[in-house]
Amino acid sequence: MARWEPDASGRLREAALALFVEQGFEKTTVAQITERAGLNRRTFFHHFADKREVVFAGQADSEELITIEIRNQPPGTDPLDAAVAGLVQAAGLAYEQFREGAVALGRVIAASPELQERELVKRAGLAATIAAALRDRRVPGPAAEVAGWTAVAIFFVARNRWNQPGNEHTLGELIAATLEDFRHATGGPAAL
Amino acid sequence: MARWEPDASGRLREAALALFVEQGFEKTTVAQITERAGLNRRTFFHHFADKREVVFAGQADSEELITIEIRNQPPGTDPLDAAVAGLVQAAGLAYEQFREGAVALGRVIAASPELQERELVKRAGLAATIAAALRDRRVPGPAAEVAGWTAVAIFFVARNRWNQPGNEHTLGELIAATLEDFRHATGGPAAL
DNA sequence: GCGGTGATTGCACTCGGTGGCATCACCGTA
DNA sequence: TACGGTGATGCCACCGAGTGCAATCACCGC
Numbered sequence: 001m002a003r004w005e006p007d008a009s010g011r012l013r014e015a016a017l018a019l020f021v022e023q024g025f026e027k028t029t030v031a032q033i034t035e036r037a038g039l040n041r042r043t044f045f046h047h048f049a050d051k052r053e054v055v056f057a058g059q060a061d062s063e064e065l066i067t068i069e070i071r072n073q074p075p076g077t078d079p080l081d082a083a084v085a086g087l088v089q090a091a092g093l094a095y096e097q098f099r100e101g102a103v104a105l106g107r108v109i110a111a112s113p114e115l116q117e118r119e120l121v122k123r124a125g126l127a128a129t130i131a132a133a134l135r136d137r138r139v140p141g142p143a144a145e146v147a148g149w150t151a152v153a154i155f156f157v158a159r160n161r162w163n164q165p166g167n168e169h170t171l172g173e174l175i176a177a178t179l180e181d182f183r184h185a186t187g188g189p190a191a192l
Numbered sequence: 193m194a195r196w197e198p199d200a201s202g203r204l205r206e207a208a209l210a211l212f213v214e215q216g217f218e219k220t221t222v223a224q225i226t227e228r229a230g231l232n233r234r235t236f237f238h239h240f241a242d243k244r245e246v247v248f249a250g251q252a253d254s255e256e257l258i259t260i261e262i263r264n265q266p267p268g269t270d271p272l273d274a275a276v277a278g279l280v281q282a283a284g285l286a287y288e289q290f291r292e293g294a295v296a297l298g299r300v301i302a303a304s305p306e307l308q309e310r311e312l313v314k315r316a317g318l319a320a321t322i323a324a325a326l327r328d329r330r331v332p333g334p335a336a337e338v339a340g341w342t343a344v345a346i347f348f349v350a351r352n353r354w355n356q357p358g359n360e361h362t363l364g365e366l367i368a369a370t371l372e373d374f375r376h377a378t379g380g381p382a383a384l
Numbered sequence: 385g386c387g388g389t390g391a392t393t394g395c396a397c398t399c400g401g402t403g404g405c406a407t408c409a410c411c412g413t414a
Numbered sequence: 415t416a417c418g419g420t421g422a423t424g425c426c427a428c429c430g431a432g433t434g435c436a437a438t439c440a441c442c443g444c
Contacts, residue, residue, distance in 0.1 A: 008422075029399065040424050045401065047422095080378045113313075120312040121305075127345075142349050142370050143377035149345035150374075153319075153338045161334065178334050182342075185335035186272045187379050200391080221430065232393050237432065 009047045011037040016054045021104060025055075025112040052118045055109065062090035063129045070133040079139045083130045083151035084179050091155070091171045095162075106163055127152045154178045201239045203229040208246045213296060217247075217304040244310045247301065254282035255321045262325040271331045275322045275343035276371050283347070283363045287354075298355055319344045346370045 015036040019028040030051055034041045048054045066086035073082040095102060109115040131148035135141060158174040161167060169177075197203065207228040211220040222243055226233045240246045258278035265274040287294060301307040323340035327333060350366040353359060361369075 030401090031399085042402095042425070043423055049401095051400070078378055116316075117309050117313055120316055121309055124308075124312055139377050140373055142353065143373040145349045146342060146345045146370065146374040147378055150338060150342045153341035157334050157337045178338065181332055181335040182338040185331050186270055186339055222432090223430085234394070234433095235392055238391075241432095243431070 008037070008039055008043065012039065012044055012047055013054055013057060017105070017108070020055070020108045025051075025108060025115055052115055055105065055115055056118060056122060058105075060094050062094050063126065065093070066090050066126075067129060067133045070130065071136060073137075075137075079134050079137070079144065079147045080151060080179065080183075082137065083134060083147055084154060084175060086130065086133070087151060087155045088172045088175050091175065095159070095171050103163055123152050123156065126155075150182070154182060197230065200229070200231055200235065204231065204236055204239055205246055205249060209297070209300070212247070212300045217243075217300060217307055244307055247297065247307055248310060248314060250297075252286050254286050255318065257285070258282050258318075259321060259325045262322065263328060265329075267329075271326050271329065271336065271339045272343060272371065272375075274329065275326060275339055276346060276367060278322065278325070279343060279347045280364045280367050283367065287351070287363050295355055315344050315348065318347075342374070346374060 012033060016028070016033045019032055019036065030044050031041055033054075034044050048057060066089065069086040069089040070082050073085055077085075109119055127145070127148040129148075130151050131141075131144040134144035134147055139147065155175060158171060158178040161174045161178070162169065162171045167174075204225060208220070208225045211224055211228065222236050223233050225246075226236050240249060258281065261278040261281040262274050265277055269277075301311055319337070319340040321340075322343050323333075323336040326336035326339055331339065347367060350363060350370040353366045353370070354361065354363045359366075
C-alpha cells in the first residue's frame with residue numbers, strides 16, 4: 001500500500017485549475033491549492049517551477065513536431081507556408097480534441113495579466129523555434145525571425161476565431177483562412 | 193529649503209539602472225535601490241508599479257504618434273507599409289539619439305527573463321495599437337492583427353541589427369531593409 | 385498664521401519562492 | 415532477509431516583492 005495517494009502532480013493541477021476557475025488566478029494561493037490536493041506547499045514547487053506553470057504544464061511540447069514538419073516541406077516552399085504547415089500539424093494533435101477544456105483555460109488566462117505574460121513567453125519560444133527551422137531551410141536570419149512571429153500571430157488569431165461561440169470550423173481551416181486574409185491584405189493591390 | 197531632494201523618481205531610476213548594470217536585475221533588491229537614492233522602500237512603489245517598471249518607464253509612449261502616422265498614410269497604402277511607416281516615425285524620435293543608453297539597457301533586459309517577459313507585454317500592446325490603427329484603415333480584423341505583430345517583429349529584428357557592434361546604419365534604414373528581406377523571402381519566387 | 389494637498393515615511397502583513405534537511409516508500413541486489 | 419540508493423514528500427526558517435493604513439512634513443493659497 002502506498003504511503004501517498006498516486007499522481008500528486010495531476011492532483012495539484014486539477015485542484016489548481018478548479019480554484020482558478022472558481023475564484024481567479026491571482027486570488028488563489030498556493031496554500032489553497034495544496035490544501036485541496038492534500039499535499040504540502042513545498043511539494044507544489046517540486047512539481048511546478050512556479051504558480052503560473054501549472055496552467056501551461058498541460059499543453060504538449062509540440063515544438064519538436066513543428067520543427068520536423070517544417071523541415072519536411074518540399075524545397076522551395078514559401079517560408080510562411082512552411083511555418084504554417086508546421087503549426088497546422090501541431091494544432092491537429094494538441095487542440096482539436098478538447099475544445100471545452102481549452103475554452104475554460106482560455107478564460108482563466110484572459111482574466112489574468114500574469115498568465116498572459118507567461119503565454120507571451122511561450123509564444124516567443126515558438127516563434128524562435130519556427131525561425132530556427134526556417135533558417136535550416138536557408139531562409140535568411142531576419143526574414144526567418146519575422147516570418148516566425150508572423151506565423152505565430154496567424155496561429156493565435158486563428159485560435160481566437162476557433163474559440164468564438166458560433167464557430168463551426170476546425171482550427172486547421174481557420175489557420176489557412178487567416179493566412180489567406182493576411183496575404184490578401186498585404187501582398188495585394190498596393191504592393192509589388 | 194526643501195526637506196526632500198528634488199526629482200525622487202529620477203533618482204530612483206538612476207540608482208536602479210546603475211545597480212542593474214552592476215549586479216544584474218534579479219540580484220538587486222528594491223531596498224538597495226532606495227538606499228542608494230536616499231529614499232524609503234515604500235516610496236519606490238509610489239513611483240513605480242513594480243520593480244520591473246523602472247526599466248521601461250523611460251521610454252516615451254510613442255503609441256499615439258504611431259497611430260497618427262499610420263492614419264496619415266495615403267489611402268491604398270499596403271497595411272504593412274503603413275504600419276512600418278508609423279514605427280519608423282517613432283523610432284526617429286525615441287531611439288536615434290541615445291544609442292549608448294539603449295545598448296546598456298538592452299544588455300540588462302537580455303540578461304533577465306523577468307524583464308524580457310515585461311518587454312513582450314509592451315510589444316503585445318504595440319501590436320494591438322497598430323492593429324487598431326489598421327482596422328481604422330478598413331483592413332479586416334484578422335489581417336490587421338497579424339500585420340500588427342509582423343510590423344512589431346520587423347521593428348525589433350531591426351533594432352537588434354541596429355544594436356549590433358559593427359552597425360553603421362540608422363534604425364530607420366534597418367527597418368526598411370528588414371521589411372524588404374521579409375517581403376523578398378515570403379512574397380517571392382514560390383508564392384503567388 | 386491656517387487649512388488643504390500631495391509627497392514621503394514607517395510598520396505590519398500576505399504571499400511567492402528557495403534552501404536545507406529529515407522522512408518514508410520502493411527497488412535492486414547481496 | 416538485510417542493505418543501500420533513489421526519488422517523492424514533508425517541515426521549517428528565511429528572503430524579497432508588493433500592499434494597506436496611518437502619520438508626518440513641505441508647500442501653496444488664502
